[in-house]
Every structure is written in C-alpha cells, then in structure tokens.
Amino acid sequence: MSDRPDPDDPAPAGPLPDPDTDPTARALRDALAARADAVQPTERLQEIRMSTNASRRSTRAWAAVATAAAVVVVGGSAFALTRGDGAVRTVASASTGTTQQGTTSPSPAQDATTGAPAEGTTGATTPPEAASTSDPGTPAAGTGQALPAGSATVPVYWLGGDPQLLFREYVPAGDAADDATNALRAVLGGQPSDPDYASPWGPDASATVTAGEDRLVVDIAASAASGDAKAGDVTAAVQQLVYTVTAAAGEDVPVEIRVDGRSEPLVFGYALPETVSRAPQADVQAPAWITSVDTGTPGQVVVEGVGSAFEGTLLYTVTDASGAEVTRGPAQAGANGTFAEFSVTIPLPAGEYTVLVERPDESGGEAGAQPAGDTKSFTVR
Amino acid sequence: MLRARRAVADRQVGPGPGVARDGHDADDPRTWDADTAVTVLYAAHWRRLVALAAEFTGETSTAEEVVQEAFVALHRRWRRLDDRASAVAYLRQAVVNGARDVLRHRAVADRRRPLPDPAPEGPEERAVRSAEHRLVLAALDGLPARQREVLVLRYSADLSEQDIAETLGISRGAVKTHAHRGLAALRAGLTRQEGTP
Incomplete structure (x- = not known):
C-alpha cells in the first residue's frame, strides 16, 4: 500500500492522544474494553485442528502438545486460563504456585510416560500406538482415537452440598497409560483435598477408560459401584464420573459405563442406560468453585475460581477464625447459565480466615434449597 | 455415525514452562512446530482476537469464523514465517484483513450498523x-x-x-x-x- 497519506488528508497531526490524559480517549478505551469483555466466543480449537489436520490422520500430535496450552473448557463454554499476553508461564504459576487447589507438585517422572504406556497393568488399556491405527472389525473399545496422556495432574469431579452438585479439583496423575484412566481411578479412589467434597464411589485401582468409535468406555468393578444411595444422588454420582472422564479425555462424547464387563449395569442398585452424556452444566455444576487462594502477597488474598450467577454476580464472604464476618463483596463470573472465571483481591490483616463464594440468594429466603457455595481456609501473613 | 466431538479440554498445564516432551520450549516460539504454535497462541489470544474481529464485523459468530481462518492460515504458513516471535502480529493482521473482507461483502448500508440487540x-x-x-x-x-x-x-x-x-x-x-x-x-x-x- 501507499506510504503517502490519503489525498484528502491534511498534514499529519500530533501523536495519538493517550487515554491516561485525554478524557475522550479514556472513555473510548473503557467502553471498548467493556464490549470486548462481553464477547464470549465459543471454542473452536477442535475445528481449527480439524482444518489443519486435514492431511494427517493421526491425532497423536495433538495429544502430545495438549500440555503446552491450558485451555480450560467447562462444558460448552470455554475459558483460556491465560490472561492478557502472559502465555503459558502465567497459567503454570497461577495453577501450581498457589495453595488449596488440590494440586500438588507434579512429579517429573510423569512427563516421560507418553508414548510408553505401562503395558501389562491392565489388558484392556489401549496404548496410544495401537489406537492410532484403526482396527476395523472389533467393536467399541480399541477402535477409537488415542486418549491424551502424560499430564501431571488430571481433573476430577467431586460431589458437595445438598442437592449434590459437582466441584472440580486437579489431582496428581497416577501411572496409568492415559489421563482419562488416571482421572477415573482418582475419582474412584475418593480423596478430595477439600473436606467438603465427597464421592460415593468405591476404589478400583484397575479401572480403565478406553476410546470407542463414538464414545468413551469406562470399565469398573462391581465393588466400586455398590452400596445404597438415593436416586438423585446416583444421578449426580454418574454425572461425576461422566464429567471426570470426558474432561480428562478432552472430548464431550457419550460415556458407556460397564460394571464387571457388563453394559447397562446396575450402579448403586439403579440400572443405567447404555451410554450417559454430560448433563447441562447449569443443572449439575456447583454455582461457584474456588480454584485458587493465593496468599503470596502479605496483607491480602487473591481468590480465583469459576462460577455462574444471575447477572454474573457471585457473593464472597470472609470470616475469621471465630466465625465472625470480616468482609464481603461481589465477584463477577458468568451469567445466564454460562460459567466464567472470577478473581477478587481482598485486603486483610494477618490472620486465619475462611472465604465462602456463593450465588446470592435471589429468592428472598423463599426457596429452601440454595445451592451450596464453596469454602476455603487460608492464612494471610 | 460419528457424532461431532466437542472439545472439553478440561486440562491443565503440567510442570510449567520449560522444555516439553516433544522438544519444544513452551516459552520460545522459534522452537514450536505449527501444531504447538496454534495451541499455545489459541489459549492466549483466541478470545481477544474474536473481540477484535467483532469490533469490525459487529457480531461474534462471523468474528469467530474470521479468527478461525486466521489460525488455519498461521498453521499453513508457520514453517515459512520469517519472524515467529511476531506470530501474534501476523494473526492480528490476518484477522483485520479477514474482517474487512467480510465487510466488503456486506451491503454498504449494513456496514455501520451498531451491534445487534443483545x-x-x-x-x-x-x-x-x-x-x-x-x-x-x-x-x-x-x-x-x-x-x-x-x-x-x-x-x-x-x-x-x-x-x-x-x-x-x-x-x-x-x-x-x-x-x-x-x-x-x-x-x-x-x-x-x-x-x-
């Protein structure tokens, strides 16, 4: 293009007004920022990959680089953990440098596991190598794509509150061949970091997840799904398992749960259909999760999480060790059934506290069952 | 029939920045292959670029298409990109060009219409x-x-x-x-x- 100004342009004017000193520029910058903040695009990484992968058949490359980025997608709405231009470093420090997250330091050994699945742990595990060569003729398990592997931590959903809703933590991955199997074993192991979370499932250290043509297949032992539960709690427990394995596999596909190898099994005494899909987030996910409580800076706490509320406004309340309220305020998250990240910085004198983040009670106390908030305890230096 | 698979990607970065398993350095674009570049840049810039494109196109779904195309173009060009450190500038340019192409195809009368009623x-x-x-x-x-x-x-x-x-x-x-x-x-x-x- 031409280096000359447009013919109808007068001589160049001075430098562009700085929004910090020019009120009109500031008003424009702020208004544009508000409009940009309101843009909630859907995720298209999968479509982009499909376009760029058109000439290649294998999805293994993507599984391998999946750890390079931290895209957190919760159901249909998605949020990159990264803010601003701070690329991966921001994410890593935000998620591992803070307390109360249910994440412990990743073991370096986990890094070497991709591509070298532990053969022999379970016969049903499909190694990534085998999965990338299609194997027509065999049904369901083993014909699908390779599951992502090698993550140091895996997402696990727990139940909390009454009615029971889903809360997510990241836990250190075990030594299974893929992330989804590690996540499944962790959910069955039932060791949430937050004492308010629980899980009705029993342990099964040899449970597996395999990728079928159009589904994930979960194999668990009958002992992991025995015991009594109310029907509503069974629904929540099944969603807990479905959310966990689809999250760790990175795909929202139906999940077939097999108990002792049988399809359409009994789970806690209730019969399951052949496959179960993720229920809508707004129906099963707790309105607020606290994912990080950072007390790295003395005299304050930074509380981060994910949530959804009417007009997006969640409420936080900080209480001291005696249970007395110290401060409260709003936290802006997602609105209208969409879940979005929130972050609040609360100045506090040194001491021990508990923070509660919850959806404000809009019913004026009428409706009985207010969904549970999430609480974390912390110490400010 | 394969049902459309929707990304859940409920995943977290593992050990933080540094050299990853496949030999790329998470902080250094020059070491990335095209797939890594798209993944990392997507995580950091997708939403912001869609917002930018939406300023031009007036709504989000066209903006998403424009930005998606920009990422595909970046992937295609990656090996020939002279300055990988300026990949974001490349994306932004592709987004602005794409958005302006969209506008050129719209009626002039439509061009300045405000955002649709939310x-x-x-x-x-x-x-x-x-x-x-x-x-x-x-x-x-x-x-x-x-x-x-x-x-x-x-x-x-x-x-x-x-x-x-x-x-x-x-x-x-x-x-x-x-x-x-x-x-x-x-x-x-x-x-x-x-x-x-």
Missing part, C-alpha cells in the same frame, strides 16, 4: 449497560469505517501508530489524521449529549 440480560448487555459506554460506542459505530478501524486498533487492540499503519496498509500520517478526526467527532458527540437535558 439477548435480554445477556453478558453483553451487562457489560455495555453503562450509559457512558453506550454513548461512546454508538458514536464510534457511526464514524466512517477507516476512522473507526484506527480507533479500535489504537484503543482496543492497543497497537502503536506504526503497527496500525502496517495493519491497515496506510501511512502513519493517515493513522494520526483518522484518529484525530474520529476522536474529535466522538468528543463533539459526547459534549452535545451531555448538554441535552
């Missing part, structure tokens, strides 16, 4: 409900296209004069002129509004 109580309405924001944005959306583009790139994408000139393919002098004219029009519009009872 859904009731939608997040957009929430964010834009501030009266001043609405005034400013309405005035912005009424400006000639070139002035609007310069102002958006300067005050939303935070580009320098030089970067705006390169992105739009015009001179720095023209960038200044369009910016000053646009701001003057906004200033006049806002003053007039404030004077109205």
Whole structure:
C-alpha cells in the first residue's frame, strides 16, 4: 500500500492522544474494553485442528502438545486460563504456585510416560500406538482415537452440598497409560483435598477408560459401584464420573459405563442406560468453585475460581477464625447459565480466615434449597 | 455415525514452562512446530482476537469464523514465517484483513450498523449497560469505517501508530489524521449529549 497519506488528508497531526490524559480517549478505551469483555466466543480449537489436520490422520500430535496450552473448557463454554499476553508461564504459576487447589507438585517422572504406556497393568488399556491405527472389525473399545496422556495432574469431579452438585479439583496423575484412566481411578479412589467434597464411589485401582468409535468406555468393578444411595444422588454420582472422564479425555462424547464387563449395569442398585452424556452444566455444576487462594502477597488474598450467577454476580464472604464476618463483596463470573472465571483481591490483616463464594440468594429466603457455595481456609501473613 | 466431538479440554498445564516432551520450549516460539504454535497462541489470544474481529464485523459468530481462518492460515504458513516471535502480529493482521473482507461483502448500508440487540440480560448487555459506554460506542459505530478501524486498533487492540499503519496498509500520517478526526467527532458527540437535558 501507499506510504503517502490519503489525498484528502491534511498534514499529519500530533501523536495519538493517550487515554491516561485525554478524557475522550479514556472513555473510548473503557467502553471498548467493556464490549470486548462481553464477547464470549465459543471454542473452536477442535475445528481449527480439524482444518489443519486435514492431511494427517493421526491425532497423536495433538495429544502430545495438549500440555503446552491450558485451555480450560467447562462444558460448552470455554475459558483460556491465560490472561492478557502472559502465555503459558502465567497459567503454570497461577495453577501450581498457589495453595488449596488440590494440586500438588507434579512429579517429573510423569512427563516421560507418553508414548510408553505401562503395558501389562491392565489388558484392556489401549496404548496410544495401537489406537492410532484403526482396527476395523472389533467393536467399541480399541477402535477409537488415542486418549491424551502424560499430564501431571488430571481433573476430577467431586460431589458437595445438598442437592449434590459437582466441584472440580486437579489431582496428581497416577501411572496409568492415559489421563482419562488416571482421572477415573482418582475419582474412584475418593480423596478430595477439600473436606467438603465427597464421592460415593468405591476404589478400583484397575479401572480403565478406553476410546470407542463414538464414545468413551469406562470399565469398573462391581465393588466400586455398590452400596445404597438415593436416586438423585446416583444421578449426580454418574454425572461425576461422566464429567471426570470426558474432561480428562478432552472430548464431550457419550460415556458407556460397564460394571464387571457388563453394559447397562446396575450402579448403586439403579440400572443405567447404555451410554450417559454430560448433563447441562447449569443443572449439575456447583454455582461457584474456588480454584485458587493465593496468599503470596502479605496483607491480602487473591481468590480465583469459576462460577455462574444471575447477572454474573457471585457473593464472597470472609470470616475469621471465630466465625465472625470480616468482609464481603461481589465477584463477577458468568451469567445466564454460562460459567466464567472470577478473581477478587481482598485486603486483610494477618490472620486465619475462611472465604465462602456463593450465588446470592435471589429468592428472598423463599426457596429452601440454595445451592451450596464453596469454602476455603487460608492464612494471610 | 460419528457424532461431532466437542472439545472439553478440561486440562491443565503440567510442570510449567520449560522444555516439553516433544522438544519444544513452551516459552520460545522459534522452537514450536505449527501444531504447538496454534495451541499455545489459541489459549492466549483466541478470545481477544474474536473481540477484535467483532469490533469490525459487529457480531461474534462471523468474528469467530474470521479468527478461525486466521489460525488455519498461521498453521499453513508457520514453517515459512520469517519472524515467529511476531506470530501474534501476523494473526492480528490476518484477522483485520479477514474482517474487512467480510465487510466488503456486506451491503454498504449494513456496514455501520451498531451491534445487534443483545439477548435480554445477556453478558453483553451487562457489560455495555453503562450509559457512558453506550454513548461512546454508538458514536464510534457511526464514524466512517477507516476512522473507526484506527480507533479500535489504537484503543482496543492497543497497537502503536506504526503497527496500525502496517495493519491497515496506510501511512502513519493517515493513522494520526483518522484518529484525530474520529476522536474529535466522538468528543463533539459526547459534549452535545451531555448538554441535552
């Protein structure tokens, strides 16, 4: 293009007004920022990959680089953990440098596991190598794509509150061949970091997840799904398992749960259909999760999480060790059934506290069952 | 029949920055292959680029398509990209070009229409409900296209004069002129509004 100004342009004017000193520029910058903040695009990484992968058949490359980025997608709405231009470093420090997250330091050994699945742990595990060569003729398990592997931590959903809703933590991955199997074993192991979370499932250290043509297949032992539960709690427990394995596999596909190898099994005494899909987030996910409580800076706490509320406004309340309220305020998250990240910085004198983040009670106390908030305890230096 | 698979990617970075298993350095674009570049840049810039494209196209779904195309183009070009450190600038340029292509195909009458009415109580309405924001944005959306583009790139994408000139393919002098004219029009519009009872 031409280096000359447009013919109808007068001589160049001075430098562009700085929004910090020019009120009109500031008003424009702020208004544009508000409009940009309101843009909630859907995720298209999968479509982009499909376009760029058109000439290649294998999805293994993507599984391998999946750890390079931290895209957190919760159901249909998605949020990159990264803010601003701070690329991966921001994410890593935000998620591992803070307390109360249910994440412990990743073991370096986990890094070497991709591509070298532990053969022999379970016969049903499909190694990534085998999965990338299609194997027509065999049904369901083993014909699908390779599951992502090698993550140091895996997402696990727990139940909390009454009615029971889903809360997510990241836990250190075990030594299974893929992330989804590690996540499944962790959910069955039932060791949430937050004492308010629980899980009705029993342990099964040899449970597996395999990728079928159009589904994930979960194999668990009958002992992991025995015991009594109310029907509503069974629904929540099944969603807990479905959310966990689809999250760790990175795909929202139906999940077939097999108990002792049988399809359409009994789970806690209730019969399951052949496959179960993720229920809508707004129906099963707790309105607020606290994912990080950072007390790295003395005299304050930074509380981060994910949530959804009417007009997006969640409420936080900080209480001291005696249970007395110290401060409260709003936290802006997602609105209208969409879940979005929130972050609040609360100045506090040194001491021990508990923070509660919850959806404000809009019913004026009428409706009985207010969904549970999430609480974390912390110490400010 | 394969059902459309939707990404859940409920995943977390493992051990943090450093050299990953496949030999790339998470912090150094020069070591990335095309797949890694797209994944990392997507995580960091997808939403922001869609917001930028939406300033040009007026709505989000077309903006998403434009930005998706930009990522695909980046992937295709990655091995031949001279300066990988400026991949974001490449993306931004592709987004602006793509958005302007879209606009060229729309009727001129449509070009300056404001954003469509948001859904009731939608997040957009929430964010834009501030009266001043609405005034400013309405005035912005009424400006000639070139002035609007310069102002958006300067005050939303935070580009320098030089970067705006390169992105739009015009001179720095023209960038200044369009910016000053646009701001003057906004200033006049806002003053007039404030004077109205």
